[in-house]
Amino acid sequence: xxxxxxxxxxxxxxxxxxxxxxxxxxxxxxxxxxxxxxxxxxxxxxxxxxxxxxxxxxxxxxxxxxxxxxxxxxxxxxxxxxxxxxxxxxxxxxxxxxxxxxxxxxxxxxxxxxxxxxxxxxxxxxxxxxxxxxxxxxxxxxxxxxxxxxxxxxxxxxxxxxx
Numbered sequence: 045x046x047x048x049x050x051x052x053x054x055x056x057x058x059x060x061x062x063x064x065x066x067x068x069x070x071x072x073x074x075x076x077x078x079x080x081x082x083x084x085x086x087x088x089x090x091x092x093x094x095x096x097x098x099x100x101x102x103x104x105x106x107x108x109x110x111x112x113x114x115x116x117x118x119x120x121x122x123x124x125x126x127x128x129x130x131x132x133x134x135x136x137x138x139x140x141x142x143x144x145x146x147x148x149x150x151x152x153x154x155x156x157x158x159x160x161x162x163x164x165x166x167x168x169x170x171x172x173x174x175x176x177x178x179x180x181x182x183x184x185x186x187x188x189x190x191x192x193x194x195x196x197x198x199x200x201x202x203x204x205x206x207x
Contacts, residue, residue, distance in 0.1 A: 052187035079158035079167040107170035
């Protein structure tokens with residue numbers, strides 16, 4: 045029982061870390077590219093920031109916010125600056141870029157923020173990870189069932205061997 049449980053836990057942990065790291069790596073690349081695009085649009089002069097955000101946003105499920113010159117803008121209806129964790133906003137202000145796992149209305153996201161200091165701007169993108177969460181839930185159920193079955197089979201074989 046202990047061995048099958050340990051192996052299942054190990055398999056789950058390795059898979060979880062791999063899936064999350066891969067999503068975060070891809071998200072970081074995309075968010076930096078999107079922040080660079082926003083910076084270029086701001087550099088061009090008069091820009092409609094909400095329109096720019098709808099242009100630079102990542103996936104259709106991503107939520108995009110920006111603070112430009114002290115004013116917040118959203119590329120998504122219904123999501124405002126209160127969705128940005130204070131700690132993340134502070135890190136972006138001081139360090140230039142940061143990421144954090146967050147939840148909006150129960151949905152899990154990887155939230156990445158990038159400072160655009162030349163324009164007193166900060167760009168935030170919320171990348172959904174609910175598909176990974178669902179995959180991991182299914183994997184956990186499958187591994188638990190497999191571990192239980194392996195334990196039962198081992199117990200049955202031991203019982204039959206001893207007669």
